[in-house]
Amino acid sequence: MMESTRVVKALAALAQSTRLGVYRLLVAAGPEGIAAGQIAESLGVSPATLSFHFKTLSHAGLIESRQEGRFVFYFANFEVMNDMVAYLTENCCGGNAETCRPATKCK
């Protein structure tokens, strides 16, 4: 089980509109990710500000990056989100996961 300090860190990383926006973009983008500058443009945020937020997200383990030429591509790492959601459903949904998983259809 994920320890609570790591959960707090992940929650804090997502608890800011720009960072949540970044993460959502990266999830939608898939494994190839998106270049930093393109994210900045999409969200209307200055590169410096964005770089600051990237640091928070990657420090929490939610995103990673790879350099490609002079571009830096960021992409989502699902593991931490996975663990975070698991922690919330286990500890914050009253034992029975269904309490906080309304839309899941089990075919």
Add this chain to the structure above:
Amino acid sequence: MMESTRVVKALAALAQSTRLGVYRLLVAAGPEGIAAGQIAESLGVSPATLSFHFKTLSHAGLIESRQEGRFVFYFANFEVMNDMVAYLTENCCGGNAETCRPATKCK
């Protein structure tokens, strides 16, 4: 669907160790809830500090309270957690919810 500002608010409310601790206690306690003073004692936090955190949690809609004599009982409101987890799985788990719902067993 929950709007992203409400999600950010809920995430921020839980992104602090004392508040996450409060919420976990309340989830475990069930509908009758726990008196403020008992929570303060359980977590080793001063009543004033706790009162401050209660405000953040209830403002995010995650907890509610009822007065009983001179005690104030707090209890979890699962709806917001529910919506938050739903938002995360829909927007932050790459479309397929399973990506971030590892432990769910569909019998």
Add this chain to the structure above:
DNA sequence: CAGATATTTTAATAATTGTTTAACAGTGAA
């Protein structure tokens, strides 16, 4: 009513977080 208990509010302060601007570092192309 007076005193004790339970909690909140206020004000002050400390700590953390977010934004901006300017300077810096790495990469690729002429």
Add this chain to the structure above:
DNA sequence: TTCACTGTTAAACAATTATTAAAATATCTG
């Protein structure tokens, strides 16, 4: 090598958040 491009870092500042101590409110008990 020199220039343009992409992104990060550093420093300064503003804004927000967390903690503390003291005062205030509200309820119960004698």
